[in-house]
Amino acid sequence: MSILYFFLYLLLVTIIGLLYMGAARKITAHIQNRYGPPVYQPILDVLKLFAKKDTASHGIMHSLGPVIAYTGIAATLLFLPLGNHTPLLHFNGDLFVVLYLLVVGPLGMALGAGESANSNATIGIARALSMMLGYEIIFFMATLPVFYHYGTASIYRVIQAQGAFPDWAAILFPISFIAGLFALQGLMGEKPFELVVAPHEIASGPMVEYGGKYLGLLQIWHAVGIIVETGLFVDIFFGPQSILWFFAGTFIVFFATVIVNAVMPRFRIEQAVRFYWGLPLLLSILGILQVYIWR
Amino acid sequence: MKLFKFAQSRSLWMMHFCTGCGAVELPPTMTSRFDMERFGIIPMATPRQSDLLLITGYLTVKTLKRVVRAYEQMPTPRYVIGFGSCTINGGMYWDSYNVIKKLELYIPVDLYINGCMPRPEAIIDAFLKLREMIDKGEANAWKKYIENYEWYKKNQAEVFDVEKWSLKK
Ligand code: SF4
Numbered sequence: 001m002s003i004l005y006f007f008l009y010l011l012l013v014t015i016i017g018l019l020y021m022g023a024a025r026k027i028t029a030h031i032q033n034r035y036g037p038p039v040y041q042p043i044l045d046v047l048k049l050f051a052k053k054d055t056a057s058h059g060i061m062h063s064l065g066p067v068i069a070y071t072g073i074a075a076t077l078l079f080l081p082l083g084n085h086t087p088l089l090h091f092n093g094d095l096f097v098v099l100y101l102l103v104v105g106p107l108g109m110a111l112g113a114g115e116s117a118n119s120n121a122t123i124g125i126a127r128a129l130s131m132m133l134g135y136e137i138i139f140f141m142a143t144l145p146v147f148y149h150y151g152t153a154s155i156y157r158v159i160q161a162q163g164a165f166p167d168w169a170a171i172l173f174p175i176s177f178i179a180g181l182f183a184l185q186g187l188m189g190e191k192p193f194e195l196v197v198a199p200h201e202i203a204s205g206p207m208v209e210y211g212g213k214y215l216g217l218l219q220i221w222h223a224v225g226i227i228v229e230t231g232l233f234v235d236i237f238f239g240p241q242s243i244l245w246f247f248a249g250t251f252i253v254f255f256a257t258v259i260v261n262a263v264m265p266r267f268r269i270e271q272a273v274r275f276y277w278g279l280p281l282l283l284s285i286l287g288i289l290q291v292y293i294w295r
Numbered sequence: 296m297k298l299f300k301f302a303q304s305r306s307l308w309m310m311h312f313c314t315g316c317g318a319v320e321l322p323p324t325m326t327s328r329f330d331m332e333r334f335g336i337i338p339m340a341t342p343r344q345s346d347l348l349l350i351t352g353y354l355t356v357k358t359l360k361r362v363v364r365a366y367e368q369m370p371t372p373r374y375v376i377g378f379g380s381c382t383i384n385g386g387m388y389w390d391s392y393n394v395i396k397k398l399e400l401y402i403p404v405d406l407y408i409n410g411c412m413p414r415p416e417a418i419i420d421a422f423l424k425l426r427e428m429i430d431k432g433e434a435n436a437w438k439k440y441i442e443n444y445e446w447y448k449k450n451q452a453e454v455f456d457v458e459k460w461s462l463k464k
Binding site for chain 1: 299327333343
């Protein structure tokens with residue numbers, strides 16, 4: 001029963017994630033004074049990719065890479081509460097499991113793209129793994145005060161421990177919240193931290209040799225990733241919400257990243273990591289100091 | 296099945312192989328003025344990801360080799376649009392020694408846009424026409440390439456033949 005439930009859940013999140021991607025394209029188009037594609041365009045793209053007749057593969061690992069990436073992100077959904085709705089699994093310490101599972105996606109891509117032996121893919125992977133040094137540390141340090149304050153490392157319990165509006169972690173820890181927003185931009189791979197994909201520079205990086213069904217799988221991986229990443233952020237900082245408000249919250253956070261994405265140029269890799277080790281690191285340290293002084 | 300057809304015609308990822316003058320008409324087609332993204336057409340970075348190959352103008356023998364290679368890397372179903380008179384009959388390069396005259400002999404073409412140079416309106420019109428053809432199941436040039444593979448390879452080998460094209464003759 002719960003397996004069926006999980007697959008329905010996965011389907012729902014995939015479709016909503018694809019609609020978010022469509023909304024992002026529409027918003028970007030409006031910022032650039034264009035009409036843009038219909039909101040359901042990414043769904044059509046994925047259907048088209050799955051309808052491709054043949055797809056080149058460079059070996060077993062190359063085919064398995066997107067599958068590993070998608071499985072990793074789908075497993076994260078087991079632990080991700082949609083607002084005040086109970087997740088399928090929760091225990092003390094599931095935050096760390098989720099942080100590890102978030103790395104499975106880029107690793108799957110790395111394994112798959114590595115086998116294609118395309119130099120653009122290799123550069124993209126190297127950038128993805130170096131970028132993690134930047135945003136992962138900030139993301140973890142920004143959420144640390146929240147988990148420390150409520151004395152648990154379970155996402156579900158942190159949500160339940162927070163109350164209605166004025167008791168949100170975002171309001172208790174505004175400095176960490178801002179640092180978290182910086183980290184989220186990198187986690188989502190939006191500009192100015194888009195250097196992993198960078199279509200004009202390294203021809204879409206790790207995805208350069210993927211086409212057809214594999215690319216379709218990578219698209220839905222990205223779609224679920226959007227919901228998981230913004231959802232994790234909303235869960236940790238905005239407390240218990242009904243499911244509709246949860247999606248409204250994720251959309252607002254996503255909207256902010258898309259707007260920044262639409263008006264920003266792209267960093268080079270060393271600039272991006274140096275940026276993260278500047279202001280966002282300082283903010284996240286201040287956030288930790290705040291909770292330390294407070295207790 | 297119908298849904299997949301619909302998706303195939305509404306979502307075309309293109310690779311523009313910017314060889315000739317045609318390249319200059321594509322940026323206005325992509326950006327705010329003509330905005331082809333509203334038809335679901337966006338430029339893609341590599342042939343493996345794209346469905347639509349745009350040959351924007353004349354092709355030298357040297358470029359043709361790359362075009363054939365890019366074309367063969369694209370997953371099927373794939374579509375080709377030839378831009379301008381150069382791809383149809385050589386255009387103003389009709390007597391040039393190193394430019395191919397008829398693109399159709401080397402890779403199958405679904406649609407030509409004539410003009411020297413076609414305006415963005417004409418390009419968008421061609422995209423809509425291609426969408427219509429896919430809906431009706433007429434855009435089958437890629438099947439021709441698979442069925443007549445030997446014939447295409449023979450034609451390609453003829454121009455790739457260095458001896459024949461060398462200036463000594
Ligand atoms: S058809 Fe005209 S515009 Fe196009 S490549 Fe040939 S000469 Fe240039």
